[in-house]
Amino acid sequence: MHNLTRKQQEILDFLLNNQACFPHPPTLEELCAAMGLKSRGSMHHQIKALIDAQLVEPPERKQRGIRLSQQAKDWAADPQSAGGLPFVGSIAAGRPIEAIENISYLAIPEQIKTDKPCYVLKVKGDSMCEEGILDGDWVVIEQRSHARNGEIVVALIDKAEATLKFIEQYPHETLLIPANSKMQALRYQPQQVEIQGVLVGQMRSYIHRTPNPGGFAPSADAGRPGD
Template sequence: MLTKKQLELLSFINKRVQRDGVPPSFDEMKEALDLRSKSGIHRLITALEERGFIRRLAHRARAIEIVKLPETLGGTGFQPRVIEGDKPEATPALAMQIEKTHALELPVLGRIAAGVPIEAISEASRSVAVPGQMLTSKDPHYALEVKGDSMIDAGINDGDVVVIRETNTADNGDIIVALIEGYEATLKRFRRKGNMIALEAANPAYETRVLPQNQVKVQGRLVGLIRTY
């Protein structure tokens, strides 16, 4: 039996992973549950682990595997998935463990900066196998290799491959591929502030960039993450 807060946290993590492909940060968990400090989140995560609903993975900061869901969250038939906190754990090929699902080949269109923007690359250099369940819409998808560490607190590390759904729109809080002034590409969290666009890093070492909306073009939204070793 879970308490109301434990159930809320498990539900929030599960929904965000389903929506974004990466889990919320501890700060986002704290805000969603209206707690005063992150220590409360740590206690809830410990309680969920003790009850067998999640498993924390060793040597990875806040990396969590959802073992099961209660029936109230649609637990019947649930397949375990590895989700990421600050630094996600993964299988040797995939950052999400999805059993008995078909894989699709996506082109890797070069490297995307999670740090200082680099020149945009639009030619496929190779392809990567992606679980079909990661592609949640009929829109075209593509993959990019991450360079830099500005999104580490969102569970995205240097060398990861991100799966992107093509779109030219974004909601506040989405992690997007942004094309800046037509030639620089970067992976950041999107915030609209009137006629300005804020591109937020998930690493306190990097400042938020605020640009006029006519200088920023949304090229896609993050839907998944692949990690190889």
């Protein structure tokens, strides 16, 4: 996350500190003037880096000036949560993602996330239990809109329901496959299924967990030698 050069940091700090000074988002030229540069191209080079770092909104070929991303503003408001990933809500098969009100940030170890933008969801339900993803687990999702077959994705179905499943995409249908032998794979038209991210990490707390959850209670007599 902190792979900014010193100049990029300087520009970012400038944008954060002088946010109020500009009535409208500044253009490249205005920024050049404000920071003493003579070439728009040079400034763009720096801004591009900030866009890649998700700190400035990508303008998508419109001309509306340089605007800081929400992430950058959050980061300024709460430097503590720097590097943390947003915990955006919980996902239960068959419902929209249940967003939480106060977005909090979790410090996620490098090992279970990627360089790209990620977010965290809490899992509800057992549709992936045979993959070791249980009710109450956190999952780290890399934000992207495409996936390879066999990956586990957050899929939005008919723009209404969100679910965490294995995905298999074929020309004329998309399969969403649970990891629970009691459940069936779901068939959809490709255009019904919108990928919202791909699973890159998972974690679980055993601190407030009931000893034997999830229907996988280890029955003591399973293989228990007779006396």
